[in-house]
Amino acid sequence: MPDDTMGGLSVRRERALAALADVPREPGAKKADPILVADDVKRQFGGLLAVDVDHVEIQRGSITALIGPNGAGKTTFFNLLTGFDRANNGSWSFNGRSLHGTPPYRVARIGMVRTFQLTKALSKLTVIENMRLGATGQRGESFWRAMFPALWRSQEDDITERAEDLLRRFKLDTKRDDFAGSLSGGQRKLLEMARALMVQPELVMLDEPMAGVNPALTESLLEHVKDLREQGMTVLFVEHDMDMVRDIADWVIVMGQGKILAEGPPEAVMSDHKVIDAYLGAHHDQSLAELEEQLEGGALAEEVAAELGQEGAAADDEAPTAKADTTPPGTTEDEAPTTTEGDGAQTADVTAEAAGAARNNGDDKGGR
Amino acid sequence: MDWGSIFELSIRELIGVQAIVFALAAIGINIQFGYTGLLNFGQAAFAAVGGYGVAVIVTTYEMSFWLGIVVAIGAAVVLALLLGVPTLRLRADYLAIVTIAASEIVRLVGRSAWGRDVFGGSDGITGFSDTFYDLNPFTEPLEFGPFEFRERILWVMAVGWGLVALCTLMVWLLMRSPWGRVLKAIREDEDAVRSLGKNVYGYKMQSLVMGGVIGALAGIVYSLFQGAMQPDVYATNFTFFAYAILILGGAATVFGPVLGAAIVWFAFQFIDLTLRAAITNEYIPDWLMNQNDTGAVRFMLTGVVLVLLLVFRPQGILGDRREIALDAR
Structure with a gap:
């Protein structure tokens, strides 16, 4: 991973674009190396068919934007994929592993982590505690071992080091010991994204990362999203800001009325x-x-x-x-x-x- | 007015068995409500189950006292699972409703006529504490300044404060560990915790069970002290006393429940004795109140103190003001 980041910022992007170059610009197009594949996913709320996706694939290592008007079912689709909501029908798999009926915490553990449209900072925990929480496989999270710090202290130190590293990257290191609830809206978005990275995901799903963010912060948020791809992660994000989509997305999927309407590179789709x-x-x-x-x-x-x-x-x-x-x-x-x-x-x-x-x-x- | 005697008797309550029992009950609620955000309004049920566990096994079935302790704790675990399995996947309010109902069910089953053979009806059960007092190492009363404690109460207090210390130590260890961090995070936003790969349901269940078991210890201590298990002790006001104590001391603080319990029982006794002395000495005129009113008036005054506390110190005595300030944002 480090050699790629050293080798130039655009390497990953070019690779993603090259992989997507021959993909037909039509809904449900097959990708060369999909990390996430969903088939026939349906979710009904009463009489409303909120999500009705026939087939969709997300290319590994790319930044894919999911756009569509309000009420198109983007967030519901996110909730279904990550187990936060139950689909009436359909199947989807991550790295070839079926996720239907998998509870959200397992989805996160196997490498598919999401953020929320309404930011979920844990207000009464400090910024560093928010970050530490994100690490998976913590020995000290088991009840009996928790009472014996000797069993988890060294792991906790490693986690803290990794958390501090991320905080520096996201320029939140000065807020390390503040309550997360005292951060501004944009800082909370940054914290949520940084916290999601503590899980060390393969696929990061961002639900409107720019919503409610001060324009001064959008630029740095954009860089962080691009940076995820540079580090070998796949990004799927919901966004309304077309400038952002045009700027960073390698591929755009458009939803409307629960269906996938169009797919393609940003210019083509728009x-x-x-x-x-x-x-x-x-x-x-x-x-x-x-x-x-x-x-x-x-x-x-x-x-x-x-x-x-x-x-x-x-x-x-x-x-x-x-x-x-x-x-x-x-x-x-x-x-x-x-x-x-x-x-x-x-x-x-x-x-x-x-x-x-x-x-x-x-x-x-x-x-x- | 005999201030010496008033203070002496009040300080006895400060470290007395009531304070121990409610400290334990409040420590349990602190884990559930203070740290995890679970609204368990049925702590009385856990205490009752603890008391019944020992009483039924020893008196009704004439089995070992130690088996009684095991059954008491086991019953609290089972009760927590029973309440938690259907409700912990739902929103917080459902647990509140179910637990408050459960606490009345336990009490009413205990005092019911058809269960009289097992639970002793509304008279309760006696005669199960001999093994406990046989273990008493204190052979003579302890005199300490103006205080004198008899052997029997010394033993209950030693065991009781020992349990309080043990539970407080556990809470202190747990809440500074990653396990405690997950609980606090669940209190803030459980979906965020799910999205980070934690089994929220499992953690809530662990919290409910642990708090419930400590609640059962409260019931065990109290019924051993009384030498009787009476169902009506564990009415819903037991739970709400424990909540008042927790909020007074400071929710989500390690020592809050203990401090709160000591202060509340000290204050009860102090207000009561002061009022009585004032009436006897005619500082308070007879037309305003007489000796019979003191029981009610002390609750009123305690209520006023609690209201003032919530206005001026909403975080409780030991709480962190900054945390409360976050809620106002």
């Missing part, structure tokens, strides 16, 4: 009409089925154009990618630059715009 439908559909409070009917009937194209026209933004000639990049995160709909130029320009903007709106919702959740 101009995919199905993705835009999903976001606009959420905007219009319409069901996807209706949208699809309209799409087949050719009615949707006019509707999209009409709505963009109503927003009355000025047209300009910038290239689609450049435009999308300059769209500030969280831009309101009225201010978002739109264009009637070509299809590509429109779609890129719409996606970024919808993402901005959605991200604001995400922030609300995070702040609660």
Whole structure:
């Protein structure tokens, strides 16, 4: 692992991109070396089919983003995969090992660790205790051995050393002995991520790592996520912030109404009409089925154009990618630059715009 | 007013058997509620099961006292498993409801008419403490300044404080270990602990069992001291006294339950004796209150003290103010 990090930051990324280069850009695409495979996963809440995933694979060593409008079932899918919720149907396996019905703590122990959308810092434990808790296989966690410090002291020292190392990397070392409850929202996100790393996972699942994080901290959080890949971990994250997705994801999976709608590299996915439908559909409070009917009937194209026209933004000639990049995160709909130029320009903007709106919702959740 | 005698009698309570019993009960609750966040409102049931374990085995079935102790502790473990298996996977409130119901079930079964042959009905069971007092190494009363303790109570106090010291030592050792860290983390957020690969259900069960067994020790000590096992001692107010003691001393502190128990029983006795003396000396006029009211008034005054404490020192006497401040965020 160390030689790779020394060998240049982009080695892992290039390897991940190379592995994904030939993967077809379609839902449920087969990957060269999947770490996680899920088949026919369904979760029903009353009459609502919250998750209905036919097939999905996560490429080992890559950063995969899971995006989709609010209520698309992303977090529920996370909960199912990690055992926090029970699926009505389906099977999924991690490193070839079936995980159906496995309780969450076992899922974590075999190397698949998640974080939460609403950060779960353990308030009345100090930062270092939070970190130490993350280490698995601790001898002192058994009742009888716990009473004899001699049996676990040396292991505890090793754990503390590893924890301090991680704290330094995440720039939390000055907070070492503070209660986790006294940290800011962004610091808690950092702590949660660092704590998850104490488990030494192979697959890190981050549920909205940016929600509620101060913009000044997002940059360092981004670096930390990229860093996970450099250290040989696989990352799967849910995010509403399209800038972040574009910046760090090797592969993007789009969910809508519980289904996988599209898959592909970030640029390709963001101009995919199905993705835009999903976001606009959420905007219009319409069901996807209706949208699809309209799409087949050719009615949707006019509707999209009409709505963009109503927003009355000025047209300009910038290239689609450049435009999308300059769209500030969280831009309101009225201010978002739109264009009637070509299809590509429109779609890129719409996606970024919808993402901005959605991200604001995400922030609300995070702040609660 | 005879302050010397008031203080002497109050200090006897400070280190007396009541303080021991409630210190043990509160130590148990401290593990469950203070450290793990489990709302066990049925500590009285665990104490009752402890008392019955010894009494039933020795008196009803005429078997060995030591078997009685083993059965008492075993019964507490079984009760904890019975309560925990269905509820510990659910939210915290379910355990609270189930335990408060269980504590009444145990008491009502104990005093029921159909169980009279085994549990002795509402009169309870006597005559099971001979083996315990036969072991008494104290042959003459101990005089210590103004205090004089008889052999019998000396023996109960020695054993009782020994148990309190042992349990406190265990809590101290456990709560500074990784095991204790997991419990505290579960109190904060059990899903986070699950996501880090800990079997939360298993830890909650261990906590419930350990607290319950210590509660059973409280019942054993009390029934041996009384020489009788009476079901109505273990009504729900037993549990809530223990909670008040724990919160007064400081939840999630090692010495909180012990300090709380000593202070509460000292205060009860002190207030009671002071009021009586004041009435006798006519410092308190007869139309306001008489001797018969002191029992009730001491509870009222204790209640006022507890309210003031929660207002001005919500973390309890030994608690850490910073921890409470986090809750307000």
